Structures are given as structure tokens and as C-alpha cells.
Amino acid sequence: MQEATLYSAENLVIIKKAYRKMVKSVKAELDKTDKKNIKLAFEVASKAHSKQYRKSGEPYILHPIAVAQICAEEIGLGATAIVSALLHDVVEDTEVTLGEIEEKFGTSVCKIVDGLTKLDNLYATISPQAENFKKVLSSLATDVRIVLIKMADRLHNMRTISSMPPHKQLKIAGETSHVYSPLAHRLGLYNIKSEFQDLCMKIMDPDTFFDIAQKLQETKDSRNNYIEEFINPLTSRLDLVGFPYRITGRPKSIYSIANKIQNKGVEFEEIYDLFAIRIILDVPVKKEKQVCWQVYSIVTDVHKPIPERLKDWITTPKANGYESLHTTVIGPLGRFVEVQVRTERMDEIAERGFAAHWKYKTNTPQPNVFDDWLNSVRELIESPDSDAIEFLDDFSANLFSEGVHVFTPQGDMMVLPNDATGLDFAFSIHSDVGYHCKSIKVNNKLEPLNYKLQNGDQIQIITDRNQKPNKAWLKMVVTGKARSKIRSSMKEEKKKAGEVGKEALMRKLRSKKVSFEENVDMLVKHFEQNSRVELYYEISVGNINLKEIGKFKVEGNKLVKPPKEVIPQVTRRVSKKDPTHDPHAARLKIEGEVASQYEYSLAKCCSPVQGDDVFGYLTATTGLKIHRTNCPNATRLAARYGYRIMKAQWESTSNTDFIAELVITGIDDGPGVIERLTHNISSDQGLNIRSFSIDGLEGKFEGRMKLFVTDKDQLNLAIAALKKLSGVINVTRIK
Numbered sequence: 205m206q207e208a209t210l211y212s213a214e215n216l217v218i219i220k221k222a223y224r225k226m227v228k229s230v231k232a233e234l235d236k237t238d239k240k241n242i243k244l245a246f247e248v249a250s251k252a253h254s255k256q257y258r259k260s261g262e263p264y265i266l267h268p269i270a271v272a273q274i275c276a277e278e279i280g281l282g283a284t285a286i287v288s289a290l291l292h293d294v295v296e297d298t299e300v301t302l303g304e305i306e307e308k309f310g311t312s313v314c315k316i317v318d319g320l321t322k323l324d325n326l327y328a329t330i331s332p333q334a335e336n337f338k339k340v341l342s343s344l345a346t347d348v349r350i351v352l353i354k355m356a357d358r359l360h361n362m363r364t365i366s367s368m369p370p371h372k373q374l375k376i377a378g379e380t381s382h383v384y385s386p387l388a389h390r391l392g393l394y395n396i397k398s399e400f401q402d403l404c405m406k407i408m409d410p411d412t413f414f415d416i417a418q419k420l421q422e423t424k425d426s427r428n429n430y431i432e433e434f435i436n437p438l439t440s441r442l443d444l445v446g447f448p449y450r451i452t453g454r455p456k457s458i459y460s461i462a463n464k465i466q467n468k469g470v471e472f473e474e475i476y477d478l479f480a481i482r483i484i485l486d487v488p489v490k491k492e493k494q495v496c497w498q499v500y501s502i503v504t505d506v507h508k509p510i511p512e513r514l515k516d517w518i519t520t521p522k523a524n525g526y527e528s529l530h531t532t533v534i535g536p537l538g539r540f541v542e543v544q545v546r547t548e549r550m551d552e553i554a555e556r557g558f559a560a561h562w563k564y565k566t567n568t569p570q571p572n573v574f575d576d577w578l579n580s581v582r583e584l585i586e587s588p589d590s591d592a593i594e595f596l597d598d599f600s601a602n603l604f605s606e607g608v609h610v611f612t613p614q615g616d617m618m619v620l621p622n623d624a625t626g627l628d629f630a631f632s633i634h635s636d637v638g639y640h641c642k643s644i645k646v647n648n649k650l651e652p653l654n655y656k657l658q659n660g661d662q663i664q665i666i667t668d669r670n671q672k673p674n675k676a677w678l679k680m681v682v683t684g685k686a687r688s689k690i691r692s693s694m695k696e697e698k699k700k701a702g703e704v705g706k707e708a709l710m711r712k713l714r715s716k717k718v719s720f721e722e723n724v725d726m727l728v729k730h731f732e733q734n735s736r737v738e739l740y741y742e743i744s745v746g747n748i749n750l751k752e753i754g755k756f757k758v759e760g761n762k763l764v765k766p767p768k769e770v771i772p773q774v775t776r777r778v779s780k781k782d783p784t785h786d787p788h789a790a791r792l793k794i795e796g797e798v799a800s801q802y803e804y805s806l807a808k809c810c811s812p813v814q815g816d817d818v819f820g821y822l823t824a825t826t827g828l829k830i831h832r833t834n835c836p837n838a839t840r841l842a843a844r845y846g847y848r849i850m851k852a853q854w855e856s857t858s859n860t861d862f863i864a865e866l867v868i869t870g871i872d873d874g875p876g877v878i879e880r881l882t883h884n885i886s887s888d889q890g891l892n893i894r895s896f897s898i899d900g901l902e903g904k905f906e907g908r909m910k911l912f913v914t915d916k917d918q919l920n921l922a923i924a925a926l927k928k929l930s931g932v933i934n935v936t937r938i939k
Contacts (some may be wrong), residue, residue, distance in 0.1 A: 211254060215263045219250065222269045223835045224537070229277035230286065233886020235452050238283035241309060245290040248308065252298035260367035267360060268292060274356035285349045288316035298572045312347075317508065319350035320357070325733050328783060351387070359396055362403045371851035374833055377407040378849075392524040392557030401459035409462075409819065409834035416458045416465075419472050421921050427455065427479060432534045434481060434507070447495060448486040456480045456917050469934045481541040484551050492547045493518055496529050499545050507533035507541070523607055526554055546893075553657045561663045610661045618655060623682050625743050627653045631686035638689055642668040654680040671696070695737055703738030709743055710749045718762045727753070730765060792830065793855045794820050804828035810835035810939060813862035815916030820850035836939055861912040863894060870932040872905040880929055881907060889922055908938075 211219065223246055234242070249268050256264035265753070272289035275281040281289075282780035287309055294300040295317055302321075362380060365373050381404040405414045410842035431453035442449055455461075455478050464475055483503070487495045494791060496518055503509075503840040513532035521527045528546040535541040546554065609620045610629065620628055624645065631638030644651055645664040673693040681687055709727075713720050724736060731748050733739040742748045756763040794804070804820070810832040812818050821841050830852055831838060842849055868881065885891050891911050898907035913919045919937070926935045 208266055210698065211265075216815065217530055219263055219265055219269070222266055222273075223751070226269050226273040226286075229273050230283075231276065231280055232282040234283055241287050242290070243311075244284060244308065245287040245313075248300065249290045249294055252300050252647060253296045257368070258364070260364060264293075264297075267364075270352065270360045271356045274359055275353055278359075278556070279352055279356060280552075281349060281352060283352055284312050284316070287315050287322070287355060288349070289353050290304045291317050292320045292357060310555065311842075316347060316350050320346065320353060331896055352391070355384060355391075355393065355396060358400065362400065365407070366814075367401070369851060370817075370853075371819055373407045374838065374847035375842045377848045378839045379846065380404050381408070381839040382843035390524050392553060394526075395555055396557075398457040401511075402457050404839075405459050405462065407833070408838060409554070412462050412834075413657075415457055416461050416472060420455055420458070420461075423478075429480065430455075430536065430539070431481065434541055437506050438483075438503065441506065442483070443499060444487075445495065445502075451480045451527055452483050452484070453479055454482075455505070466936065469936070471934065480544055482544045482546070482551075485545075487547045487549050489549065492549070496547065500529050500531065503533060503543050503545070504531065504751075507535055507543075508542070509533050513542075518546075520609060520617075528554065590816040608657045608659050608661075608664055610657050610659070613664050615643050621682055624657050625653065625680050625682070626651060626655045626657065626663060626665075626682045627677060627680045628686050629663050631681070631689055632683065633665065633880065637667060637668075637685060639663055639673060639693055640667040640669055642666050642671045653677075653859075654777075662877055670794045671897065695735075698741040699737045702744050705740035705743030705748075706736075708750060711738065713763075716753065716756070716763065718758055718763055721765050722761055726763065726765075728921065737835060759775055775891065793853050794828065804830055806873050807831045807835065809838075811836050811863050812863060813864050813916055813919055814854055814860065818852045819855070820852040821845075822838070822848040822850060828865065831865050832939070834939055861914060863910055864913050865908065865910045865938040865939060866923065867907060867936050868905075868907040868926060868932060869934050870905055870929075871932055872900040872903055876932065877905055877907075880931075881909070882928065884925055884929060885909070889925060891918075891922060 207294065227242065240403055246269070250265050253264040253268070258264055258267060260504040268290045271292060272286045275285050275289045289304060291300075291309070291313065295302055295305065302314055302318055303508055304617050349448065349573060354934070358380060358399050361376065365376060366456060380400050385397055385404065388394075402413070417648070435451050435453070438451070442451075461472070461475065461478065467473060469622075485492075485495055485499065510532045513530075515530040517526055517528050517530065527550040528544050530542065530544050532540050532542050533904055544867055545635055606622060607621045611617055612633070617628070618632060620632060626644035627638065629642060630641040630644070641653065642911075643666045644653060644655065646655060646660075646661050648656075673690040674693065677690050681690065698807075709724070710720050713847060724739070727737055728734075731742070733742060739748070743750065756765050758764070792804070804827060806812055806822075807829045812830055812832045818830050819833055819838070821829050821831055828850070831841075870877070877900075881898075882893065882896065887891055891913065894910040894912060896909045897904055898909065911919070911922060913922065923935045923937065926932055
């Protein structure tokens with residue numbers, strides 16, 4: 205944000221036009237008080253932000269107006285949320301106080317704005333971002349509108365992110381991918397989730413994004429013609445159903461197409477179900493199920509269905525409230541086409557998620573699918589020992605999408621995430637059941653605690669009061685609730701064991717004649733522990749020697765030692781042992797300076813090569829690591845430790861060798877496969893192979909090859925050459 209003079213006449217015209225457009229987009233009914241409050245919120249925000257401009261040069265007030273419009277138009281929120289969206293930055297960025305907000309707009313708006321205001325004084329914490337995420341996400345248990353407005357805020361920031369420097373874009377995209385995108389899915393905001401995924405991919409993996417976008421554009425006309433050819437024979441049959449309907453067809457998101465290419469190991473041209481046909485019916489709630497199945501029958505009469513691809517989300521909605529019938533049929537030219545059948549009510553819930561769900565809550569026979577999940581969120585929030593990073597990880601684990609449907613011995617159905625285990629099930633029943641879970645029976649057969657649940661399983665938990673959680677249990681569970689409860693139990697055990705250490709520390713501080721309470725938290729940081737409990741425990745087991753406290757000086761009632769930097773500093777020296785620092789090596793710029801001034805190394809998790817889009821990550825112990833922007837660890841690092849992300853870019857080219865790893869799949873036609881692959885790389889392209897392994901199974905092979913290449917262009921040429929070889933189906937670079 206930049207300081208400037210008051211808005212010009214030209215900008216005032218733009219601002220008023222944006223405000224009027226936002227007001228027109230409101231779908232909720234507004235009374236006189238609502239209209240008055242929205243106008244007043246606009247005036248308060250305009251005055252407060254009048255000297256502020258965004259990085260793009262736009263008047264800052266356009267941002268809260270845009271956020272309010274997303275809340276109204278794309279999520280369907282009402283007047284209170286719109287007022288709060290207009291005011292969401294005033295307390296954080298201007299002189300306006302929460303007291304003034306409450307006085308003018310009431311308690312509800314004040315609480316929402318407070319929930320959207322970042323915490324101050326977080327520079328001494330391990331992860332300021334995680335602390336702020338925890339504050340916002342915690343509001344799910346009290347007022348979900350806070351999170352929905354935050355989603356709208358993040359969506360507008362992502363849509364206008366191009367004005368930010370690349371490393372800041374990466375940080376924001378990492379946060380979005382790690383937290384906001386799965387949260388949007390969990391709240392049923394399908395369109396917002398898809399847009400988040402595409403925008404993040406555009407930043408973190410631009411090559412793949414623009415390649416698919418270009419191919420979609422090139423095939424747009426042929427796709428539209430195909431959709432029309434597919435729909436034509438259906439319309440006359442659908443007219444006989446007797447209810448209004450509409451049919452839409454649109455391509456899948458770029459992110460989902462890229463996912464399919466990577467997971468299936470196929471090329472873009474080999475994906476037939478690039479688009480989904482949606483049949484939306486205007487039907488009374490009581491007849492929804494009957495008419496949807498009737499339409500499904502018509503579709504499968506006209507086009508041959510693939511039975512195993514039928515998904516009935518009407519009888520059993522998804523955990524986020526999503527309802528629809530999905531099937532895949534074989535359309536003209538033998539292509540696979542996904543067809544979705546739903547009603548207008550189901551479509552609104554699918555498109556606008558949580559807000560639409562509550563709108564229809566009194567009309568639908570379905571139970572409130574969010575209650576169980578919100579209860580589990582409350583349990584995470586109320587966990588007294590959970591630090592911000594643990595909370596973020598546990599919360600992310602709770603953002604599951606499609607899950608498994610299992611049953612209690614009494615026949616009650618429960619939905620847990622894919623890969624959930626018997627131990628997850630035990631904790632989902634009740635914390636005490638989880639704590640004391642000794643064994644499980646699945647369909648009356650004894651199974652281990654880490655048994656992965658399958659649809660239709662009936663689970664019985666056998667408990668023992670002497671059973672207690674242990675560290676190994678953390679590897680057996682996937683749900684946030686189970687992880688949080690196991691950690692809490694282990695911390696409680698550590699707390700008991702640490703009583704001896706606490707007493708020893710108290711004696712030591714008494715001998716130094718200083719206050720225990722005024723010094724213990726400083727010692728927690730000095731000994732690099734996460735909490736007092738950890739400190740006491742480490743003292744009790746002998747891992748921390750209290751003699752070190754003797755080196756501290758005493759001033760007044762406090763121990764004094766030079767404060768230790770929380771954020772590690774870059775070491776400005778050249779390591780002669782690391783080949784990446786050879787004067788002839790490829791040169792990087794870190795934060796605009798020549799990277800040879802820093803001690804850095806290339807991350808082994810993603811093995812960047814010259815020409816890749818990269819960023820620097822400042823580790824706590826091993827110095828600066830250079831990662832690719834599409835590294836699988838990038839989202840986690842950016843979400844947790846965005847303040848350690850550093851701008852990095854290749855400054856010049858050289859003949860330095862980098863290691864890149866490829867996965868090659870194809871048809872196994874005998875011993876000649878290995879010779880063809882290695883000859884192509886070594887002889888035809890003149891590249892050195894560091895390692896090569898190959899496995900064959902039932903006529904198919906998968907090979908893994910590590911190559912020495914000088915840059916990304918050389919690597920892409922190698923991939924293209926391998927793809928042309930006889931029998932090779934696909935070649936991908938390991939991310």
C-alpha cells in the first residue's frame with residue numbers, strides 16, 4: 205500500500221461507479237436500515253482509505269468494494285457481511301478503532317471486523333502467518349461469515365496479484381493453495397476453489413498452466429460443436445419430463461486437467477472428458493430425487509453409460525453439502541463425457557456453498573452436513589496445547605473432500621476422509637474412545653489400528669482403560685481431531701514427567717534470586733523449546749543442563765543474555781565444498797544481489813536446473829536452499845514461513861551441470877527398450893546419465909533416469925526426443 209494525496213475527481217468517478225455496481229449485485233433483500241448501513245460503511249471506508257493506493261496504483265477503496273461485491277454476488281451473503289467487507293481493512297490499516305465500528309454499526313459488524321484484523325506483535329513467534337490463520341480460522345466456530353469474507357478478500361488479492369513482485373506472489377499463492385483452496389472446497393465454494401487452484405498454478409507452475417490454456421483455446425470451437433452434437437438427441441426426451449431445465453457445458457479447470465495429465469500419465473490430446481455437461485432442473489424439493497433419476501435414465505438411454513463411473517451424491521451428499529448425480533457416458537466419436545444431473549437448489553449450493561446451504565436448510569430433508577465438521581473444528585480450537593503451526597496442519601487435515609462412509613455397530617453412518625483408519629474412527633466417536641482404543645473389529649473381523657476404512661465397513665471399537673496414545677499413533681491417523689487429541693495426551697504425559705524438571709528449574713532460579721514467572725518464558729526460547737512443558741520435560745530427562753543458567757547475568761529480577769534472532773540470517777561467505785559456488789557455475793541473484801555472496805545450495809526435493817522458475821528459502825539450520833516454484837514443498841513452506849521466502853532468479857547462463865530426474869513409461873517389448881532409451885540420451889543427445897532403473901509389469905515398463913543437463917531448454921529437448929521413441933507412452937520430470 206502506498207501513501208498519496210486525496211483521490212482525484214477522475215478516481216472519485218471510478219470509485220462511485222464501482223460502489224453502484226456492487227450495490228446492484230446484492231441478491232439478498234435489503235431494508236432501509238441495511239441500505240443506510242451499507243452506504244455509511246462505504247463513506248467511512250472511503251474517508252479512512254482516502255490517502256491509500258494499492259501497488260497497482262488504484263485507489264485502495266476499490267479493494268474493499270470488490271471484496272463486498274464478491275461476498276454479495278459470488279457467495280450470496282447479506283447486509284451485515286457486505287458492511288463488514290467494506291470495513292475489513294480500516295482497523296488494521298487506518299486510524300479507525302473497533303470502538304468506533306461498534307458505535308456506528310453494532311456488535312455483529314464489530315466482531316466480524318475484529319476477526320478479520322491481523323494480530324499485532326507477532327514478530328517473536330515461529331510463524332506469524334500461522335498465528336493469523338489460526339485467528340481467522342478459529343472464527344468458524346463462532347461466525348462463519350468471517351471466513352467467507354476472508355475468502356473473498358483472498359480471491360480479489362489473487363485476481364490482482366500481478367502487481368506484486370514474483371517472490372511475494374509465490375508466498376501468497378503458497379498460502380492460498382495450502383489453506384484457502386481446500387477450505388473453499390470444504391465450504392462448498394466450488395467456483396472459488398477452482399479459481400484459486402488455477403491462479404495458484406499460474407504462479408507456481410506457469411509453463412504447464414499456459415500450455416494447457418493455449419490448447420484449450422485452440423480446441424474451443426471443436427469442443428462447443430461436440431457439446432451441441434451431444435446435447436441435441438437429449439432435448440426432445442427431456443422436454444417430456446414436464447419440468448423446466450437448462451443444459452450447460454464447460455471445460456474442466458486447467459488445474460484439474462493438469463492433475464489428470466500427471467496422475468494418469470497421459471497427454472492433453474488423450475483426455476476425452478475435458479468438459480462436463482450439466483443438466484439442471486427446476487423441481488420441487490420433494491420430487492428432486494425422483495426426477496434426477498428419471499433424467500439419468502434418459503441420458504443413459506441415449507448415450508451408453510460406464511457403470512463404475514456412477515456417483516450418487518443425492519442419496520448420500522458429500523461432506524460439504526454437495527448434491528448431484530454424476531455419470532460418465534460414451535458420446536459421439538467414442539469420447540468419454542461426464543454428465544451431472546442436479547436441481548436448481550443443488551446447483552446453488554454447489555456454486556455458492558455454505559451461504560446457499562443455510563438458505564435452504566429449513567427446506568431440505570437432508571441433515572446439516574456441516575455440524576459434525578464444525579464441532580471437530582471447535583475441538584481443535586479449544587485444544588489448549590496446540591500451537592499455531594500444529595493447528596494449521598491439523599486444520600488442513602480436516603479439509604477432506606470425498607470420504608468413506610462407514611457404520612457404527614448400531615447402524616449410524618459416519619463420513620471420514622479417504623485413507624482414514626480405525627483409530628481415526630475411534631477418535632471421531634469420542635476422545636475417550638480414541639485414547640483407550642485397544643483394537644478394532646471391521647465387519648466382525650479383528651484388524652490392526654491402522655486399518656484403512658472402506659465404504660460400507662461396520663466398525664466396532666474395543667477399549668481398555670490402561671491403553672494410552674503414543675508417538676507411533678500419529679503415523680496411523682489422518683484426521684485433524686485425532687492428531688490434535690493424540691498430541692494433547694502425549695503433552696499431558698510429558699507434563700507429568702516434567703514436574704521434576706520444573707522443580708529443579710525453580711530451585712535454580714531461587715538460587716540466582718530471580719523471579720520464576722518473569723524468566724521462564726525467556727528460557728523456553730533460549731533452549732529452543734516450543735513450550736514450558738517441553739522445557740521441563742527436557743530438563744527432567746537430562747537433555748538440558750541447568751548449569752548453563754549460571755552463565756546468565758542478573759539485572760534486577762531478570763536473567764540477561766543477548767537475544768537470539770528468530771529469523772536466521774544468511775551467511776555471506778562462499779563455500780568451496782559446494783560445486784554450486786564455483787566461480788564458473790550458473791549464477792543466481794538473491795534479492796537482487798549476486799548469489800555467490802551467499803552460502804546456498806540447490807534443494808534435493810525438486811532439483812532445480814538453470815532456467816527453472818525458482819525461489820530462495822532461508823532454513824533454520826542449513827542456510828539458503830534454492831527450490832523450484834512448482835516444488836511439492838513450496839506451498840507448505842510459503843504458508844508456514846512466508847517471511848523466509850527470498851527472491852531468486854538466474855542471472856546468467858553457464859556450462860554448469862544440473863541433475864534432473866525423469867519418469868519414462870511405455871510398452872515393454874523386450875530387451876531392446878533399455879538400449880533404445882540409453883542410446884538416445886548418451887549417443888544421440890550427448891548427455892551423461894547419472895543413474896537409470898527400469899521395471900516391467902504385464903507388458904508395460906516404468907523407467908527412472910537421472911541426467912546431467914546444463915539448463916531447462918536442454919532438459920526439454922531430451923524429454924521431447926524420448927517421447928518420439930518407439931514404445932514410449934509418456935515422459936515426465938519429477939517435481
